[in-house]
Amino acid sequence: MNKNRCFIVGAGEFSCRVLPSKHDYIIAADGGYSELIARGITPDIVIGDFDSLGHVPEHPNIAQYQADKDDTDMMLAVKHGLAKGCSIFVIDGGLGGRLDHTLANIQILAHIAQSGARGYLIGRDICVTAVKDGAVRFAPGLSSRISVFCAGDKAEGVMLDGLKYPLDGATLTCDYPVGVSNEFTGAPATVAVRSGTLIITWAGGLETIDLDGI
Numbered sequence: 001m002n003k004n005r006c007f008i009v010g011a012g013e014f015s016c017r018v019l020p021s022k023h024d025y026i027i028a029a030d031g032g033y034s035e036l037i038a039r040g041i042t043p044d045i046v047i048g049d050f051d052s053l054g055h056v057p058e059h060p061n062i063a064q065y066q067a068d069k070d071d072t073d074m075m076l077a078v079k080h081g082l083a084k085g086c087s088i089f090v091i092d093g094g095l096g097g098r099l100d101h102t103l104a105n106i107q108i109l110a111h112i113a114q115s116g117a118r119g120y121l122i123g124r125d126i127c128v129t130a131v132k133d134g135a136v137r138f139a140p141g142l143s144s145r146i147s148v149f150c151a152g153d154k155a156e157g158v159m160l161d162g163l164k165y166p167l168d169g170a171t172l173t174c175d176y177p178v179g180v181s182n183e184f185t186g187a188p189a190t191v192a193v194r195s196g197t198l199i200i201t202w203a204g205g206l207e208t209i210d211l212d213g214i
Contacts, residue, residue: 005088006081009035009043010074010105011052013096015124017205025086029077032093033057047080048073072104078112078119087117090206095123106130110151110197120206128201135192136200138162138184144203148172148179148191157194162187172198 007020011031020026020041028036030048037057045061049069056064065076074094081089089112094105105121109130112119121128129136130151138146146163150172160167164183172179184202191200 003084004086005090006078006084006086008032008074008077008081008089008091008094010077010091010093012093012098012101012105013124014093015095015122016092017122017124018090018092020090024090025081025084027077027081029093030073033059035093045080047077072101072108074101074105075108075111078108082112082115082117089117089119090122091119092122094121095126095128106199107151109199113197122205126201126203127205128199130197130199131191131193132197133193133195135159135190138189138191138202138204140188141186142184142189142202142204143186144184146182146184146189146191146200146202147177148182149177149199149201150174150179151197151199155193155196155198157192158196158198159190159192161192162189169194172196 003025005024007024008027008029009032010029014035026043028043028046030050031052033046036043046057046059047063049065049067050056051067095102109119113130113132155172158167158170158172164185
């Protein structure tokens with residue numbers, strides 16, 4: 001498969017801030033199917049136990065699972081995309097709604113990063129990503145807030161450049177939120193970590209990210 005970007009729509013709050021293109025590999029995770037169909041978008045595959053959707057949809061490519069399973073429908077969708085060779089994941093319908101599923105989806109971002117790919121959760125007024133042993137670069141002109149959290153025991157060699165409160169070679173831990181509520185300054189900004197995984201949240205869309213720089 002030559003589609004590099006996987007676009008997944010889940011059963012959470014659908015932001016509709018970004019829609020998949022014909023070049024994306026599109027996955028509907030359970031209830032996300034209805035959001036796609038309502039917008040005239042046919043997914044490449046529909047995955048889930050269909051407890052959120054309430055029925056098994058009529059689609060030529062269905063992967064149905066029992067409700068009693070270890071993986072969430074979103075994790076099943078991500079695993080499928082990774083197996084297809086996708087390296088960028090854009091996930092809508094994965095924030096808001098149930099807090100436990102929101103936290104699970106943020107953990108899934110860390111799993112994507114651990115797998116050597118990059119994932120983005122798109123919400124109505126926020127985006128979330130995870131980076132492992134690497135960097136995320138933001139375009140100039142932003143003036144909103146950004147927060148950085150450690151995913152795992154510790155993240156070493158953390159660098160925040162172009163933000164109101166910079167860091168250079170810092171160590172962040174999972175039990176102390178020193179990176180919360182930072183601010184863009186309008187300059188190009190970079191969040192980097194030498195060793196470990198960071199969760200990054202910011203007010204803005206994918207247009208603020210240098211996707212070629214991942």
